[in-house]
Amino acid sequence: MKQIVASLLAVLILAVSAPGVVLAQSGPLRIEITEGVVEPLPYAVPDFVGETAGAQQLAQQIARVVADDLTGSGLFREVPREAHISQITSFGSPVQFADWKAINAQALVTGAVSSEGGRIVVKFRVWDVFAGSELGQGMQFAGTPDGWRRMAHKVADQVYSRITGESGYFDSRVVFVSESGPKDQRSKRLAVMDYDGASVQYLTGGNALVLAPRFSEDGQRVLYTSYETGMPRVHVLEVGTVQSRILQGQDGVMSFAPRFAPNGQTVVYSLTQGSNTDIWAMDIASGGTRQLTSAPSIETAPSYSPDGSQIVFESDRSGTQQLYVMSASGGEARRISFGQGRYSTPVWSPRGDMIAFTKQNAGRFHIGVMRTDGSEERLLTASFLDEGPTWAPNGRVIMFARETQGAQGSSSLYTVDISGRNLKRVRTPEGASDPSWGPLQ
Amino acid sequence: MRLTAKLTMLMAVLAVSACTNANRFDNGAVDLNAATGNAGGILPGSASDPSSPAYFQQTVGDRVLFAVDQSTLGPEARSTLDGQVQWLLTNSDYNAVIEGHADEQGTRAYNLALGARRANAVMEYLIAQGIPSSRLRFVSYGKERPIEICSEEACYAKNRRAVTIISAGLTG
Numbered sequence: 191m192k193q194i195v196a197s198l199l200a201v202l203i204l205a206v207s208a209p210g211v212v213l214a215q216s217g218p219l220r221i222e223i224t225e226g227v228v229e230p231l232p233y234a235v236p237d238f239v240g241e242t243a244g245a246q247q248l249a250q251q252i253a254r255v256v257a258d259d260l261t262g263s264g265l266f267r268e269v270p271r272e273a274h275i276s277q278i279t280s281f282g283s284p285v286q287f288a289d290w291k292a293i294n295a296q297a298l299v300t301g302a303v304s305s306e307g308g309r310i311v312v313k314f315r316v317w318d319v320f321a322g323s324e325l326g327q328g329m330q331f332a333g334t335p336d337g338w339r340r341m342a343h344k345v346a347d348q349v350y351s352r353i354t355g356e357s358g359y360f361d362s363r364v365v366f367v368s369e370s371g372p373k374d375q376r377s378k379r380l381a382v383m384d385y386d387g388a389s390v391q392y393l394t395g396g397n398a399l400v401l402a403p404r405f406s407e408d409g410q411r412v413l414y415t416s417y418e419t420g421m422p423r424v425h426v427l428e429v430g431t432v433q434s435r436i437l438q439g440q441d442g443v444m445s446f447a448p449r450f451a452p453n454g455q456t457v458v459y460s461l462t463q464g465s466n467t468d469i470w471a472m473d474i475a476s477g478g479t480r481q482l483t484s485a486p487s488i489e490t491a492p493s494y495s496p497d498g499s500q501i502v503f504e505s506d507r508s509g510t511q512q513l514y515v516m517s518a519s520g521g522e523a524r525r526i527s528f529g530q531g532r533y534s535t536p537v538w539s540p541r542g543d544m545i546a547f548t549k550q551n552a553g554r555f556h557i558g559v560m561r562t563d564g565s566e567e568r569l570l571t572a573s574f575l576d577e578g579p580t581w582a583p584n585g586r587v588i589m590f591a592r593e594t595q596g597a598q599g600s601s602s603l604y605t606v607d608i609s610g611r612n613l614k615r616v617r618t619p620e621g622a623s624d625p626s627w628g629p630l631q
Numbered sequence: 632m633r634l635t636a637k638l639t640m641l642m643a644v645l646a647v648s649a650c651t652n653a654n655r656f657d658n659g660a661v662d663l664n665a666a667t668g669n670a671g672g673i674l675p676g677s678a679s680d681p682s683s684p685a686y687f688q689q690t691v692g693d694r695v696l697f698a699v700d701q702s703t704l705g706p707e708a709r710s711t712l713d714g715q716v717q718w719l720l721t722n723s724d725y726n727a728v729i730e731g732h733a734d735e736q737g738t739r740a741y742n743l744a745l746g747a748r749r750a751n752a753v754m755e756y757l758i759a760q761g762i763p764s765s766r767l768r769f770v771s772y773g774k775e776r777p778i779e780i781c782s783e784e785a786c787y788a789k790n791r792r793a794v795t796i797i798s799a800g801l802t803g
Contacts, residue, residue, distance in 0.1 A: 488745070550737070
């Protein structure tokens with residue numbers, strides 16, 4: 191794993207442009223992601239060209255993952271390959287724009303894969319078909335063959351960002367709880383996967399109950415709650431070595447619901463003393479703690495603003511669960527949720543402008559978003575039990591867990607746009623809950 | 632008022648039926664039903680031995696139930712706990728862990744805190760009735776350990792519980 195990451199970091203750039211630079215685009219090929227976007231942009235991804243013996247299969251697989259990413263975002267619609275008139279047989283040959291115009295593919299992604307000495311090189315170009323020109327410049331990624339999915343996601347992120355003007359989210363990972371067994375004998379393990387459910391790796395065995403893992407901002411560490419000692423306690427795990435240790439542990443005291451500060455040095459979490467649950471902060475290096483709330487009610491599910499200056503959390507101090515915002519150093523909190531029902535699990539968006547939450551009202555659960563002052567509340571989902579939103583790194587998509595009703599009920603992960611469109615189930619090998627979306631890699 | 636009475640009745644019935652269920656989380660290895668028929672009478676450690684954890688679980692009653700989103704002990708719960716107090720006073724070699732639980736209608740972190748409120752309510756009651764706090768501790772499982780798995784109030788009512796688990800004393 192380390193090797194793949196290292197080799198992927200050594201991104202080679204074809205031609206002379208800087209990586210990730212999007213050329214200013216004044217032509218028609220542009221999606222402005224707004225509330226009003228409903229018509230996905232038609233595009234074509236013919237099979238990439240296998241330039242060396244044995245690269246043909248990878249070339250096809252990579253093109254399919256690129257297409258799955260783009261179409262899966264809900265912003266793009268693939269023109270089926272059966273409709274293609276031109277075939278791309280050489281990466282260097284001129285594109286026959288008329289053939290792609292004829293099938294109304296507004297964007298075209300071409301690519302090639304070569305393999306040599308245990309490494310593969312993936313190169314690609316994005317074309318504005320109706321303008322008859324290249325969008326941005328060609329780019330290539332190199333790595334070991336088992337990193338091919340990540341390279342495909344990187345291609346898709348480039349296409350997404352060149353056309354939308356916003357950063358993508360495809361080359362990212364999600365840490366979650368993998369679940370098996372019936373409701374009354376459920377086994378839970380920590381696992382990480384690609385955002386699309388591929389490449390699942392387990393981080394813990396199934397012996398101790400584990401809950402609610404949370405990535406650090408750099409994706410290198412995971413906070414979670416484990417019953418390994420018999421009590422729920424906050425643990426921290428290094429993803430690279432899969433080594434974990436108890437972060438907060440006082441005998442007979444429960445700690446849970448941890449989350450990193452953006453600086454990665456401070457952790458906020460809930461601590462239960464007697465019947466009272468409050469929010470605390472801990473400096474990881476020194477172990478020094480500080481109590482941030484002191485109401486006799488339940489204060490939990492803290493989440494930092496991206497600049498680290500504020501914390502949103504839930505409290506039932508008013509009688510039911512509601513959302514509050516306070517300074518990261520504690521003190522006076524202001525309530526921001528005022529609608530019908532109970533609000534919980536608030537999470538600040540990476541852009542800083544919104545808060546996602548779980549809402550319970552009239553026997554149903556919803557995932558919703560609101561402005562950080564509580565205005566413009568919008569519910570995105572409704573079901574028997576939706577819970578625990580987490581933001582894609584670009585703040586455009588939310589992943590959450592949905593548990594189905596009844597004795598056979600099980601939990602799965604779903605994604606939904608912050609517009610409420612494009613609700614999709616994430617394929618995982620077993621049941622899954624408590625997702626936490628990591629950074630764009 | 633009548634509604635309250637009905638609810639109390641319901642809770643009483645549920646409490647009784649709960650007593651007949653073996654607790655999945657009890658780590659005692661005693662065969663709870665193997666007691667009777669022994670020529671001499673009571674088999675030590677069996678459910679008919681009043682000083683056994685099995686007796687505590689089956690006869691005294693190891694659990695109390697709660698209303699939705701509440702941690703208040705009703706009359707039925709207090710009556711069960713009075714029995715627990717008597718047993719714990721008599722059998723002072725044993726300690727107890729009180730497990731708090733919630734039904735699935737709630738978010739994970741909140742239910743952990745709610746389960747802690749329930750377990751703590753039981754623990755405080757036992758302490759107030761004379762059990763030394765050194766013999767007691769509590770833990771919450773939130774909604775993670777339901778004993779009934781349907782998504783209806785009949786199941787939820789049994790899952791909103793605090794269960795007193797008897798363990799061998801740490802001292803002596």
